Amino acid sequence: MAHTIVATGYGPPTEVLKLVETEPTLPGPGHVIVETKAIGVNPADAKIVRGQMGGDESKLPLPIGFEAAGVIAAVGDGAVTPDGTLGVGDRVIVYRAHGAYTDRLQADLTAVHRIPDDLDFEHAAGLLLxxxxxxxxxxxxxxxxxxxxxxxxxxxxxxxxxxxxxxxxxxxxxxxxxxxxxxxxxxxxxxxxxxxxxxxxxxxxxxxxxxxxxxxxxxxxxxxxxxxxxxxxxxxxxxxxxxxxxxxxxxxLNGSTPESRRHRAEAVDGLIADAATGALVTEVAKTFPLADAAIALTELETSHPRGKFVLVP
Ligand SMILES: NC(=O)c1ccc[n+]([C@@H]2O[C@H](COP(=O)([O-])OP(=O)(O)OC[C@H]3O[C@@H](n4cnc5c(N)ncnc54)[C@H](OP(=O)(O)O)[C@@H]3O)[C@@H](O)[C@H]2O)c1
Missing domain, CATH: 3.40.50.720 (NAD(P)-binding Rossmann-like Domain)
Structure with missing residues (x-):
């Protein structure tokens, strides 16, 4: 079974976030399934859950989370990189993800980035956003x-x-x-x-x-x-x-203009490479079980230790 955190309404994370179990799905065309090992937690996740970015009831139950790291578990039709290098078993970051708070994440291959050997899943998961x-x-x-x-x-x-x-x-x-x-x-x-x-x-x-x-x-x-x-x-x-x-x-800036989108896209490879060599210093402050996503989000909203919060399925 797949395990996913969704918002069942808009409000305090501890009241509206629920862990749901679903049948595992197969990847759609051009998509892969990533078995996640670590999931990045961001202030934006909490703002979305609280309805501060809009409160469209038709989107409920709403998957949460923009980034994760894990291993490709399945590849859909036509989901091959130009050089054919990414496949089942490869360690990858998914960014931007849609609904990353899950242990089985469907991702468009264009949002999948290989993780160098020297970068662990927890640091990779919180790096790109x-x-x-x-x-x-x-x-x-x-x-x-x-x-x-x-x-x-x-x-x-x-x-x-x-x-x-x-x-x-x-x-x-x-x-x-x-x-x-x-x-x-x-x-x-x-x-x-x-x-x-x-x-x-x-x-x-x-x-x-x-x-x-x-x-x-x-x-x-x-x-x-x-x-x-x-x-x-x-x-x-x-x-x-x-x-x-x-x-x-x-x-x-919120990544919505063509220029902002270009800056962000151009930065991805260098950030991953530099985080792997240590040229870029990144820190993981705390890890939480996926089921404790609401606790992680609530703590992130207050004065908290420096570094990223990461969910571990
Ligand atoms: N627009 C976008 O594209 C975009 C993208 C990413 C993030 N964001 C937003 O950017 C903000 C920061 O995100 P983050 O992930 O860096 O958050 P974060 O890791 O939680 O960091 C927040 C930092 O703000 C500092 N702080 C608190 N009050 C302050 C004040 N009055 N003056 C100066 N610093 C203060 C804290 O410092 P101390 O701990 O040292 O007290 C803390 O380190 C969030 O609102 C997030 O939603 C926007």
């Missing part, structure tokens, strides 16, 4: 060597990758985070600053020169208000979370 988002922010902000970039939420799963990508381009990075994460951000080459009252002064105190761009992953008004003081043009502020601040003229 945050990784391609971080790449999109750095690319959209046009970060270059000699830039001084502020990254709000630098200790978050998107933030730590954005820091590393910006540092790899030679930029100076000032990153906001809770105090407990400052040593880690320093190790990644960023200048850590605590968020909270007085943020603007603290950033100015450590900045070696004018701030050239801002990447916001926190979405807090404090982050946007501070950023508007730091740069002369709101178009230099790129946010993935402050969707309520569109009227300030900041750049909002």
């Amino acid at each position: 945050v990784g391609v988002t971080a790449a999109d922010t750095v690319q959209t902000a046009g970060v270059e060597a000699d830039d001084v970039v502020v990254i709000h939420g630098g200790s978050g799963a998107v933030g730590v990758i954005a820091i590393q990508l910006a540092r790899a381009r030679g930029a100076t990075v000032i990153a906001t985070a809770g105090q407990r994460n400052h040593d880690h951000l320093r190790a990644l080459g960023a200048i850590p600053v605590a968020y909270g009252d007085g943020l603007l002064d603290r950033v100015r105190d450590v900045a070696p020169g004018p701030i050239t761009s801002v990447i916001d992953t926190a979405g807090a008004d404090e982050a946007i208000d501070t950023s508007l003081e730091l740069v002369d043009n709101p178009g230099k502020i790129v946010s993935i979370a402050a969707f309520g601040r569109a009227s300030d003229g900041i750049v909002l």
Whole structure:
């Protein structure tokens, strides 16, 4: 039998998420079935479950989850890569997945990416959603060597990758985070600053020169208000979370424009390769059994340990 977490309504994860058992299906044309070994948990999953991204009752019961890693268990008609290299038994990431909170995931082959030997399932499962988002922010902000970039939420799963990508381009990075994460951000080459009252002064105190761009992953008004003081043009502020601040003229990214989609698609192979070699530092904070998806989502919504949360079927 296949085991899948679905939302039976929109509301608190502990009330609406249910584990359902279904007969295993065969892969459709151009699709594969992946037996998942690890599933990435993201804040977006919780927002969807709570109905913050729309509450269409006709979509219920709604499968949840955008990414997973596992082993190809079956291949549908015509599901061959151009070089014919992916097949049953191969270790793969599925991103973007539809309904990844399952132990038997149907995926379009175009969303299936081989996992190098040195990358384990848990790190692979949580890599790509945050990784391609971080790449999109750095690319959209046009970060270059000699830039001084502020990254709000630098200790978050998107933030730590954005820091590393910006540092790899030679930029100076000032990153906001809770105090407990400052040593880690320093190790990644960023200048850590605590968020909270007085943020603007603290950033100015450590900045070696004018701030050239801002990447916001926190979405807090404090982050946007501070950023508007730091740069002369709101178009230099790129946010993935402050969707309520569109009227300030900041750049909002959610992967929906052709350019944003291209940035994200182009980043996939490099992220996987660098995570495998360790050139890109990624962390798994906690694993949970698939059946505890609601607990994982609820914990992710509060102040939580740095790193990805992963479900294990
Ligand atoms: N638009 C898109 O395409 C897209 C894609 C991916 C994610 N997102 C969104 O981006 C956000 C971050 O995602 P994530 O996966 O990185 O989340 P995450 O791993 O849960 O990280 C959130 C981070 O925010 C930090 N934080 C909390 N309050 C803050 C504040 N007032 N100022 C600055 N930082 C603060 C926390 O830092 P400490 O723990 O150090 O306190 C935490 O590390 C979520 O809202 C998510 O839905 C959007």
